[in-house]
Amino acid sequence: MMSLLSLRWRLIWSLILLQVVVGSLVLGGFIGLVWVLGRMVDETGQETIGVIQRALARDAQGKLVMAPTSEFQRLQKADPPFWFIARDDKGGEIREGEVPPRYVALLSALNGMERMGIEPSSDNTQPKARFERVQSSAGPVNVMVQTGGPLTVKNTLKGTGMVFLFLVAPMALLTSLGVILATPFVVKRGLKGVVATAEHAESIDVHERTTRLPLDNVASEIRPLVNAVNRAFDRLNEGYDRQERFLADAAHELRTPITTLQIHLEGLPNGPLKVKLMQASARLATLAEQLLDLQRLDHIASHDQQVDLKALCERAAADIAPLAIMNRCTLSVDAPHALAVHGDAPSLERALANLIQNAIEHGGQGCDIQVRLCEPSCIEVLDSGPGIPEADRERVVAPFHRLVPRGRGAGLGLHLVAEVARLHGGQLTIGSSESGGAKMRLELNLDA
Missing domain, CATH: 1.10.287 (Helix Hairpins)
Incomplete structure (x- = not known):
């Protein structure tokens, strides 16, 4: 349509x-x-003959006369003036204008014919004429007229x-x-250039902010629009850079006072207030570290190094084990054999640590947590907790989104994992484990 x-x-x-x-x-x-x-003239004379035919009449004595019709009067006023001659069977005759003698004699010779167009000699010394025998209100009349009279508007x-x-x-x-x-x-x-520019614009995202719309094959009328969009990208890029610098500087500046605060809190006498203050300071410390982790992702040195996922899983589980024991959770690793991928080991280890911490946080006291290594390059973290509702599985990856508003997490852990997966050509998917809890699946090198 x-x-x-x-x-x-x-x-x-x-x-x-x-x-x-x-x-x-x-x-x-x-x-x-x-x-x-x-x-715009009557080249054949047919219309002029018709005007004369409708104007022919007889007076009280039976003589041929011309009725003063508007059509006939228009012919009389024509410039140059026209001529005609009409003769009935009784010899009655009426003329208008200067009729060439040649045509007067010719009218008698044509008596008995119906109609004829008369062409002059090749030297155009005589005008064109038309002869026709017409039936009028005055009876049958032979009429000869000069052709070339003006046509009516109609x-x-x-x-x-x-x-x-x-x-x-x-x-x-x-x-x-x-x-x-x-x-x-x-x-x-x-519009070929505009279509190509639109297709190029589809490939631009927040992680490729240096990309700009090309001006190749773009019409001059569209160039101001493309230039305006590129300038808007420049302004957005500048804003993103300022935001990243602010977050990085804020995270760095927060680490020292948070550490100082934790030292002072440890010197307080034990009690419910100390526990709450320690939890709040731990949350601030986690937030600062995760902000720094997000900043480090943009400065990963290389993705080409070989990473042993089996060793990485065992190392991350060992580091988080004290936190799991503190929450009375069981933590196991199912990695029967080594799997190697291309990537950045520190960022992958931080991502896996965030998944295990997330399972401890949301799985609840006494939950079972399993780290599973799957071929060809996938890590799964499963827990026996309440799981994540299907309606919330996309939103929990957004930065600063938390399922439990007053939980200990900062809301950046899963977002950090999703960013690490993206940088390694993979993705983070959230599902349900066999026990009904959450299943976090970190897939790597999908585009390899």
Whole structure:
């Protein structure tokens, strides 16, 4: 179905309308020019014969006379003046204008004929004429007239309409069909650069902020728009850089006072208040570290080093084991054999540590946590906790989103894991474990 906003169809209809308007103007100009030059005339004399036929009459004495009809009066006022001669069967005759003697004699010779067009000699010394025997209110009359009299407005429009119908209209129709068929290809070719620019824009995301829209093959009318978009990208890139610098600086600046705060808190006497303050300071420390982790992701040295996922899983589980024991959780690693991937070992280890910490945090006291290594390059972390509702599985990956508003987490852990997966050509998917808890699946090198 044709789109009302389609540039192609707008151009097609605009060109067709332009053709109609221009064709109408040309036709009107042609008619006006011919009218001014006096070329809209009765070349055959047929209309002039008809005007005389309708004006022929007889007076009270039975003589041929011309009734003063408007048509006949218009012929009388024509410039140059015309002539005619009419003669009935009784010899009655009426003339108008200067009839050449040659045609007066010829009228008698043509008696008994129905009609005839009379062409002059090649030297054009005699005007063209038309002879016709007509039936009028005065009876049958032989009429000879000079051709070239002015046409009536009605017949002028009728003749022009016939010319338009048989000459102009077919050409306009063929041209319109050509425009309809050719315009889509012309427009497609003309907008080729715009389409390529749009496709290039689809590949731009927040992680490739240096990419700009190309100006190759872009029409000059579209260049200001492309330049404006590129300048907007520059401003956005500058804003992102300021935001990243602020987060990195804030995280670095927070580490020292948080450490100082924790030292002072440890010197407080044991009690419920100390436990709450220690939990709050631990949350601040986790938030600062995760902000730094996100900043480090943009400065990973290389993804080409070989990483042994079996050793990585065992190392991460060993580091988090004290936290699991503190929460009375069981933590096991199912990695029967080594699996190697290309990547950055420190960032992968931090991502796995975040998944295990997330399982401890949301699995609850006494849950079972399993780290499973799957081929070809996948790590799964399963717990026996309540799991993550399906409606929340996409939102928990967003930064600072927490299932438990007052939980100990900072809301950056899963977002950090998803970013590490993306940088390693993989993805983080969230599902349900066999026991009904959460299953975090970290897939790597999917595009390898």
